[in-house]
Amino acid sequence: MDKDISRAVIKRLPRYYRYLATLIDEGVERISSNDLSRRMRVTASQIRQDLNNFGGFGQQGYGYNVRFLHDEIGKILGLDATHPMILIGAGNLGQALANYSGFDKSGFNLIGIFDADPALSGSMIRGIPIHMIGDLDTFLLENKVEIAILTLPKAEAPQVAERLVEGGIKAIWNFAHVDLDTPDDVIVENVHLSESLMTLSYNLSEHHKSHQTES
């Protein structure tokens, strides 16, 4: 991929990937941009434009080869590689993420879980051992780890993030309610659930207001 692809297109790729995976599950082998457009509720011309970024997936009169397109987008998203991952914080949310087996299918392999609670020491989630947080630095020395999932209270997250960076982590999937201060070459993807709920709440109260004005 030589040319720069706009952030807007990139943001849409996981959604294409999800729809194409569903089509594969349904046994659909090829699909026209019009049919895909109806399913995804975006215009067919947007689909053609987006997918043209990646060169010749579609053929006039044939449409898109679903499996091929799925796999090509997967490669662009880095899903053809294996990403060794650890999780820090085996609280409720951490356990929920650790229990989700779907990540493995996309190459995100959870190889270790860390927590500060001695009661959890030696136990496992989905066969993955829970280590004590004190062993984190040694673990990072002895294992190749690319991604760390951070599900810690905000007071603890920044200091642990620093240790992760020192240990050579390349990317942090951050669920802590805090912005992390990391070097430019470490990728941080935030999931701020509270902020998502506040956006919902804002839309709700705006809608309510406009409804009141109408009546």
Added chain:
Amino acid sequence: MDKDISRAVIKRLPRYYRYLATLIDEGVERISSNDLSRRMRVTASQIRQDLNNFGGFGQQGYGYNVRFLHDEIGKILGLDATHPMILIGAGNLGQALANYSGFDKSGFNLIGIFDADPALSGSMIRGIPIHMIGDLDTFLLENKVEIAILTLPKAEAPQVAERLVEGGIKAIWNFAHVDLDTPDDVIVENVHLSESLMTLSYNLSEHHKSHQTES
């Protein structure tokens, strides 16, 4: 609030709200746009522009009154009202969300949990009863519920979303890996965790590629 506020500003409000809450916790009573700018790593002029949308919070030579600004943004986000909420799907992620007590503080009151698993019938999470999904429609008739959190497998989510809409739900916080087909007056806020992880993965492989090119 009479004038329209841009979506970009709205998207930033929860972050302001979070930083202001931290300042309150630290006992800070007022802050200049410059100091807030350093903390939040956005320019002071952006802060002034954003907050000017809501009129006269800041005073020349005084800065912003932290508590006042926090509460005003809270009102804009609809956090001064109470939002009765139910959760559908008491799997790992659902239980993690139900266990998070922070939502209550912002007025999001979880009043019921629903699941299809008879083994969960009658049990509670944080004192909130788990009902059987069959009782959902009656519950919605008998209780005022504004928001539904949907943590169901994607195969089950669309049909339950339909029942929620029929039952008068105003907003769905959707964690299911599927786009919901709801009427325009129902607000849907999606949290597609897999897509967030794919964005991280894309950035990781892009970074890796540019790094290879450099060396």
